[in-house]
Amino acid sequence: MGDEDWEAEIIKPHISSYVPVFEKDRYSSGANGDTFNRTPASSSDPGESNKRENTSTVGGFGVGKSFGNRGFSNNKFEEGDSSGFWRGYQDGNDSEASGSSRRGGRGSFRGCRGGFGRGSPNSDYEQDEGTQRSGGIFGSRRSALSGAGNGDTFQSRSGSRSGRGGYKGLNEEVITGSGKNSWKSEAEGGESGDTQGPKVTYIPPPPPEDEDSIFAHYQTGINFDKYDTILVEVSGHDPPPAILTFEEANLCQTLNNNIAKAGYTKLTPVQKYSIPIIQGGRDLMACAQTGSGKTAAFLLPILAHMMRDGITASRFKELQEPECIIVAPTRELINQIYLEARKFSFGTCVRAVVTYGGTQLGHSIRQIVQGCNILCATPGRLMDIIGKEKIGLRQVKYLVLDEADRMLDMGFGPEMKKLISCPGMPSKEQRQTLMFSATFPEEIQRLAGEFLKANYLFVAVGQVGGACRDVQQTILQVGQYSKREKLVEILRNIGDERTMVFVETKKKADFIATFLCQEKISTTSIHGDREQREREQALGDFRCGKCPVLVATSVAARGLDIENVQHVINFDLPSTIDEYVHRIGRTGRCGNTGRAISFFDLESDSQLAQPLVKVLSDAQQDVPAWLEEIAFSTYGPGFSGNARGNVFASVDTRKNYHGKSSLNTAGFSSSQAPNPVDDESWD
Numbered sequence: 108m109g110d111e112d113w114e115a116e117i118i119k120p121h122i123s124s125y126v127p128v129f130e131k132d133r134y135s136s137g138a139n140g141d142t143f144n145r146t147p148a149s150s151s152d153p154g155e156s157n158k159r160e161n162t163s164t165v166g167g168f169g170v171g172k173s174f175g176n177r178g179f180s181n182n183k184f185e186e187g188d189s190s191g192f193w194r195g196y197q198d199g200n201d202s203e204a205s206g207s208s209r210r211g212g213r214g215s216f217r218g219c220r221g222g223f224g225r226g227s228p229n230s231d232y233e234q235d236e237g238t239q240r241s242g243g244i245f246g247s248r249r250s251a252l253s254g255a256g257n258g259d260t261f262q263s264r265s266g267s268r269s270g271r272g273g274y275k276g277l278n279e280e281v282i283t284g285s286g287k288n289s290w291k292s293e294a295e296g297g298e299s300g301d302t303q304g305p306k307v308t309y310i311p312p313p314p315p316e317d318e319d320s321i322f323a324h325y326q327t328g329i330n331f332d333k334y335d336t337i338l339v340e341v342s343g344h345d346p347p348p349a350i351l352t353f354e355e356a357n358l359c360q361t362l363n364n365n366i367a368k369a370g371y372t373k374l375t376p377v378q379k380y381s382i383p384i385i386q387g388g389r390d391l392m393a394c395a396q397t398g399s400g401k402t403a404a405f406l407l408p409i410l411a412h413m414m415r416d417g418i419t420a421s422r423f424k425e426l427q428e429p430e431c432i433i434v435a436p437t438r439e440l441i442n443q444i445y446l447e448a449r450k451f452s453f454g455t456c457v458r459a460v461v462t463y464g465g466t467q468l469g470h471s472i473r474q475i476v477q478g479c480n481i482l483c484a485t486p487g488r489l490m491d492i493i494g495k496e497k498i499g500l501r502q503v504k505y506l507v508l509d510e511a512d513r514m515l516d517m518g519f520g521p522e523m524k525k526l527i528s529c530p531g532m533p534s535k536e537q538r539q540t541l542m543f544s545a546t547f548p549e550e551i552q553r554l555a556g557e558f559l560k561a562n563y564l565f566v567a568v569g570q571v572g573g574a575c576r577d578v579q580q581t582i583l584q585v586g587q588y589s590k591r592e593k594l595v596e597i598l599r600n601i602g603d604e605r606t607m608v609f610v611e612t613k614k615k616a617d618f619i620a621t622f623l624c625q626e627k628i629s630t631t632s633i634h635g636d637r638e639q640r641e642r643e644q645a646l647g648d649f650r651c652g653k654c655p656v657l658v659a660t661s662v663a664a665r666g667l668d669i670e671n672v673q674h675v676i677n678f679d680l681p682s683t684i685d686e687y688v689h690r691i692g693r694t695g696r697c698g699n700t701g702r703a704i705s706f707f708d709l710e711s712d713s714q715l716a717q718p719l720v721k722v723l724s725d726a727q728q729d730v731p732a733w734l735e736e737i738a739f740s741t742y743g744p745g746f747s748g749n750a751r752g753n754v755f756a757s758v759d760t761r762k763n764y765h766g767k768s769s770l771n772t773a774g775f776s777s778s779q780a781p782n783p784v785d786d787e788s789w790d
């Protein structure tokens with residue numbers, strides 16, 4: 108799976124800032140970067156470079172850096188469709204992608220995080236999807252792509268290289284040494300200002316101030332009302348009844364006004380169940396399909412409580428003590444959540460602040476010290492700021508983990524554990540912990556117990572881990588050498604409709620984006636090697652339709668809510684079925700329909716056949732006979748696409764319900780109960 112972006116979010120701050128004493132040795136062991144297998148920086152052969160990457164994954168995470176630079180700065184791509192070149196790349200990539208290294212995903216590579224080596228800004232320990240779990244931390248190479256890619260706009264940047272987060276390339280604003288900023292914390296290092304590298308000076312544009320922009324929203328789709336037919340299961344002791352309308356939530360007038368201005372007239376199922384549970388003070392693990400309104404499901408009741416408790420307008424203080432902390436795995440997602448928090452708290456004295464990696468720490472701190480009731484943060488930056496004593500945890504009443512399964516897995520789990528054991532953080536008995544995701548593997552549910560009160564409630568809307576049924580899924584058998592041609596064919600048919608193309612590695616994201624630009628298809632890209640400024644620019648260009656195609660790694664797989672994404676193409680399938688579910692969930696949101704096309708490469712994707720068949724059949728999609736055959740041949744005659752394997756947790760893993768467990772149809776009477784087909788898919 109493509110984990111590429113996560114690592115830097117996690118690790119950087121610990122080296123320079125908040126490092127619990129017992130962890131220090133561990134973190135510093137690789138501090139000079141020599142812990143990891145270093146791959147020579149200069150390779151003139153892209154295929155070779157990739158092969159080296161592949162071998163380096165065994166012992167470490169060395170990655171040649173020649174690819175992006177050479178490819179773009181020497182304009183190799185300008186030479187057109189160099190099949191030799193492409194083949195070289197593909198070959199290299201193929202070896203990277205094959206076997207356990209590609210499919211290692213959650214298992215293999217994440218387990219390697221122990222080293223915490225710190226590369227120099229010129230580090231070759233680049234992370235890449237599938238390898239970055241233990242990869243170089245700082246000095247992540249940035250691609251040479253620049254600009255929004257409006258056709259031919261991917262520019263060469265000879266020599267441009269830099270890291271995301273802590274380090275900037277030559278073409279970025281760099282302040283070296285003590286810099287201009289007076290924040291001591293920056294000079295000390297941290298995600299945005301390690302002493303060994305130039306500082307991050309990127310200050311994201313301020314959020315919109317005008318009401319129209321704050322409340323801008325897209326329309327719910329034709330299938331929005333069908334949400335009501337989805338089965339909902341609530342397990343755990345004594346759950347409160349669901350509410351059916353916003354009025355029943357008894358929210359204050361300002362919140363109701365904001366909800367109306369946001370265009371919400373009707374609750375989605377996850378909101379019907381989660382709002383009263385959170386208002387009742389209970390801990391919650393909620394699982395509902397992509398695009399079904401989980402963000403408002405936690406924001407609204409938290410804000411309602413804050414209003415009820417008469418939260419005082421926060422004022423300037425060096426140490427802010429927010430009542431609510433929300434964490435999410437990617438920068439763009441946490442920013443999106445922040446904008447939602449800001450929207451729903453409009454006109455109240457509740458102040459939300461966002462902070463995430465790749466942006467100037469001093470800027471974040473300036474925002475925070477002005478007052479902070481709700482802090483939205485990526486984990487690495489959060490720990491950094493806590494370490495710098497700008498955020499105190501004593502007042503935390505609500506801790507929200509969005510994309511909670513991601514936040515608790517081997518990548519972020521240790522960070523989250525540190526967060527809950529930080530000095531001042533109220534114990535789980537003293538705070539309310541809320542977890543949301545569209546997927547919740549069983550093992551992650553078990554881990555979550557450590558964060559939640561024993562009597563937490565579990566809400567499952569539809570099938571846990573199931574794909575959104577509003578997405579029409581198509582799986583095409585496409586070999587790796589035919590993928591580009593097929594992609595162009597599909598994109599030409601699609602025309603200007605917004606499309607996200609997922610690939611497995613950062614390098615490939617650059618290649619495909621460049622390739623599409625050469626084909627005169629306006630394309631931009633987002634991945635962890637791009638500067639934050641570029642990432643945001645790319646997302647902006649995609650959102651506004653300037654570039655209708657966004658090539659992305661898994662960094663964009665979760666949570667992003669972009670209007671009018673009509674197609675998702677998995678140029679490469681991800682390594683896990685959960686990631687597939689999240690990726691295709693970028694379309695078909697909020698009752699709108701969407702299409703997902705996935706290229707299935709017999710050479711590398713057969714392990715995904717069985718869970719894919721399951722996801723497709725559960726979502727009532729056509730399952731190609733050839734895919735079923737592969738699933739059968741891989742897993743033997745015992746496999747049934749419709750039988751529940753252990754691919755998903757079907758329900759609360761506690762299984763042993765202590766009390767009332769209710770099976771509901773989103774609060775509707777039995778006459779409106781789902782049809783038998785729905786019943787079949789729920790057990």
Ligand SMILES: Nc1ncnc2c1ncn2[C@@H]1O[C@H](COP(=O)(O)OP(=O)(O)OP(=O)(O)O)[C@@H](O)[C@H]1O
Binds near residue numbers: 395
């Ligand atoms: N009750 C509602 N009425 C109308 N629109 C809604 C409602 N609830 C949420 N939405 C809108 O639906 C879209 C998807 O919501 P959101 O991003 O919270 O989904 P999600 O369940 O968190 O998805 P993901 O699993 O991909 O993170 C957003 O644009 C949001 O504003």
